Amino acid sequence: MTGRDPLFETGPRLALCALLQGAEWVEFATTRDMLGVSDSVVSKHSRTLEEAGYLEVRKGSVGRRPRTWFRLTAAGQSALRGHLDWLAHLRHALDDAPHAGNTAGGTDYDDAVT
Amino acid sequence: MSKVPELDQVADARRRLAAHARLPLGYWVFYGVALVALAGLPLWTSWLGAADHPLVSWGVAALGIASAGYAWNRRRRTGVHLPKRVGAYPSARPWWLAGLALTLAGFGAIFTLVAQDLRPVAYGVLPVVAIAVFALQLKTRSAMERDLQEGRVRP
Numbered sequence: 001m002t003g004r005d006p007l008f009e010t011g012p013r014l015a016l017c018a019l020l021q022g023a024e025w026v027e028f029a030t031t032r033d034m035l036g037v038s039d040s041v042v043s044k045h046s047r048t049l050e051e052a053g054y055l056e057v058r059k060g061s062v063g064r065r066p067r068t069w070f071r072l073t074a075a076g077q078s079a080l081r082g083h084l085d086w087l088a089h090l091r092h093a094l095d096d097a098p099h100a101g102n103t104a105g106g107t108d109y110d111d112a113v114t
Numbered sequence: 115m116s117k118v119p120e121l122d123q124v125a126d127a128r129r130r131l132a133a134h135a136r137l138p139l140g141y142w143v144f145y146g147v148a149l150v151a152l153a154g155l156p157l158w159t160s161w162l163g164a165a166d167h168p169l170v171s172w173g174v175a176a177l178g179i180a181s182a183g184y185a186w187n188r189r190r191r192t193g194v195h196l197p198k199r200v201g202a203y204p205s206a207r208p209w210w211l212a213g214l215a216l217t218l219a220g221f222g223a224i225f226t227l228v229a230q231d232l233r234p235v236a237y238g239v240l241p242v243v244a245i246a247v248f249a250l251q252l253k254t255r256s257a258m259e260r261d262l263q264e265g266r267v268r269p
Contacts, residue, residue, distance in 0.1 A: 018123070022261075022269065084124065
């Protein structure tokens with residue numbers, strides 16, 4: 001899979017997947033702390049990514065405490081790489097554009113790359 | 115800030131993950147001591163009697179168990195399971211292989227020197243080998259961190 005994937009464009013999904021890209025497993029609380037978001041945000045977006053087949057969720061326990069771990073699936077790795085390639089191309093396109101505007105806070109990517 | 119804030123988010127997330135590849139100072143102190151102890155084994159065993167050799171074996175086994183226990187506890191405590199295989203880190207692998215080759219060559223050299231009764235020379239070679247292996251291990255770890263920061267790791 002290559003190119004833009006709209007699934008990564010909501011909330012912290014892209015950052016979550018980028019975090020998991022280099023790890024085998026990352027625990028729920030660690031993910032939440034590293035992203036600086038709430039439990040419910042991690043739960044909501046991880047569920048969406050899991051339903052899309054991009055994320056694998058493992059439940060277990062450490063001592064008596066229940067724990068949840070995440071990892072990217074092969075499909076998730078592939079989709080993330082494609083999306084990041086697309087973003088890198090977009091950045092080059094914006095850098096090359098003579099009057100590239102400030103895109104912080106929201107970008108109309110379709111306009112920028114065409 | 116780049117013109118594509120999503121890429122900044124990705125870089126930030128990778129930096130945070132890469133920080134977990136960094137080991138504390140205490141680890142490196144212990145590693146340095148263990149390295150000298152292991153690389154100098156042919157020297158230490160040459161001073162010990164045959165009856166003491168099982169003690170050395172137990173010492174090496176204890177070091178291996180302590181090392182595995184440390185790695186397990188660290189993963190459990192931090193909640194981050196980084197890939198254990200060095201093959202997952204493309205730019206760290208050459209440094210790791212160089213470190214392995216140097217460790218084997220250094221150990222072999224010290225062993226040969228002790229066997230030929232050249233202990234003073236072996237004592238001179240030991241710190242050189244230990245420092246070189248230590249430096250290569252540091253390079254390996256920093257290459258692993260860089261690979262994580264740049265998204266090159268393939269778990």
